[in-house]
Amino acid sequence: xxxxxxxxxxxxxxxxxxxxxxxxxxxxxxxxxxxxxxxxxxxxxxxxxxxxxxxxxxxxxxxxxxxxxxxxxxxxxxxxxxxxxxxxxxxxxxxxxxxxxxxxxxxxxxxxxxxxxxxxxxxxxxxxxxxxxxxxxxxxxxxxxxxxxxxxxxxxxxxxxxxxxxxxxxxxxxxxxxxxxxxxxxxxxxxxxxxxxxxxxxxxxxxxxxxxxxxxxxxxxxxxxxxxxxxxx
Numbered sequence: 138x139x140x141x142x143x144x145x146x147x148x149x150x151x152x153x154x155x156x157x158x159x160x161x162x163x164x165x166x167x168x169x170x171x172x173x174x175x176x177x178x179x180x181x182x183x184x185x186x187x188x189x190x191x192x193x194x195x196x197x198x199x200x201x202x203x204x205x206x207x208x209x210x211x212x213x214x215x216x217x218x219x220x221x222x223x224x225x226x227x228x229x230x231x232x233x234x235x236x237x238x239x240x241x242x243x244x245x246x247x248x249x250x251x252x253x254x255x256x257x258x259x260x261x262x263x264x265x266x267x268x269x270x271x272x273x274x275x276x277x278x279x280x281x282x283x284x285x286x287x288x289x290x291x292x293x294x295x296x297x298x299x300x301x302x303x304x305x306x307x308x309x310x311x312x313x314x315x316x317x318x319x320x321x322x323x324x325x326x327x328x329x330x331x332x333x334x335x336x337x338x339x340x341x342x343x344x345x346x347x348x349x350x351x352x353x354x355x356x357x358x359x360x361x362x363x364x365x366x367x368x369x370x
Contacts, residue, residue: 160211164195164202169233169370176357178322178347182336185237186217188332192339194347196355206349211339212325218363222303223315224266225284227334230317231362232242233370237300240348241274243289244296245328247345250352256295260288264318272305272318286319291326296341298323298329299348301359322347322359337361 165180172178175197182190191212194205219228239252241260246253250268254274263270275281276316288295302335303320304312312318321336324344331338335360339347351357360370 144325148303149330153296156168159203161366162195162202162204163193167202167233167366167370170357170360171307174358175250176350176352176355178351178357178359179367180359180361180369182213182218184217184363184365187363188213188215188217190308192337192343192347201307204240205240206346207286209339209347210330210331211342212330213337213361215336222320222335224315224317226262227332229333229335229337229361231366232300232303232308232319233358233360234308235302236322236351236353236357236359237302237305238353239286240297240299241297242297244290246343247297249297250348250349250354251299253260262319266273266314266318271314272312284318293341294323294326294338295321296324297344297348299329299351301337301361344364351360355361 139209164177178188179193190211192211193208193209195202196205206336213229213284215227218231220231222228239254240249241254243256259278261275263273263275263279263281264285265302268281298321300310303318304316325338
C-alpha cells in the first residue's frame with residue numbers, strides 16, 4: 138500500500154526515511170508500458186519452443202514495480218511462442234496487450250472487477266478470417282465458420298476467461314484477417330494442464346485469483362515473451 142508523504146520526508150515515506158527501492162524484477166525490465174498502467178501480468182518461458190510458462194503479477198507502488206504473487210505455473214501454445222502468430226497455428230503471440238472490456242465464463246461471476254458475461258448456448262468467438270466479425274464475441278444460432286469456438290461447450294477451459302487483445306482493438310484498429318484470433322487467459326482444459334491452441338492457461342484457483350485482482354481502473358497489461366526477449370517490451 139502506498140503511504141502519504143510527511144513534511145520534510147521523501148515522497149512515499151511516513152518517517153522521513155526513504156523506503157528501500159525494491160530489487161529488480163521482470164516488471165522493472167519493461168520500458169513500453171503506458172504511463173497509466175499500474176498492474177501488469179508477465180508471462181515468460183524459456184525460449185520460443187517451450188509450452189511451459191511462468192505467470193507473474195506486479196503492481197506499481199511509489200513508482201516501483203512490486204511482485205503481487207509468487208510465480209505461477211502456466212501453459213501456452215503447443216508450438217510455443219511466436220512473433221508472427223497466424224490463424225490455426227498453435228503458437229502464443231508475443232507482445233504487450235490489454236484485457237478486453239468484458240470477462241466471460243460458463244460459470245457464474247467469481248467476483249471480477251470487469252463487466253462479466255455468463256456464457257450461454259449460441260455464444261461464439263468468431264475465428265473465421267472471411268467474416269466481417271472476425272475475432273469478436275457473437276451470439277448467433279449459426280456457426281460463424283472457420284475455427285470459430287462454441288464457447289458454451291469448452292469445459293472446463295472456459296469456466297472463466299479474460300480476452301487478451303491480440304489482433305483486436307486497442308492493439309490494432311481492425312482485426313487483420315488470418316493474423317489470429319481468440320487469444321484468452323483461461324483455465325487448464327485438463328486437470329494436470331496441457332499445451333493450448335495459442336492461449337495462456339493456468340489452474341482454476343490461480344486463474345480466479347488473477348482475474349479478480351485485475352482492475353480496469355489501473356489500465357492493466359499482459360506481456361508475453363520468452364524470458365530472453367523480455368527487454369524488448
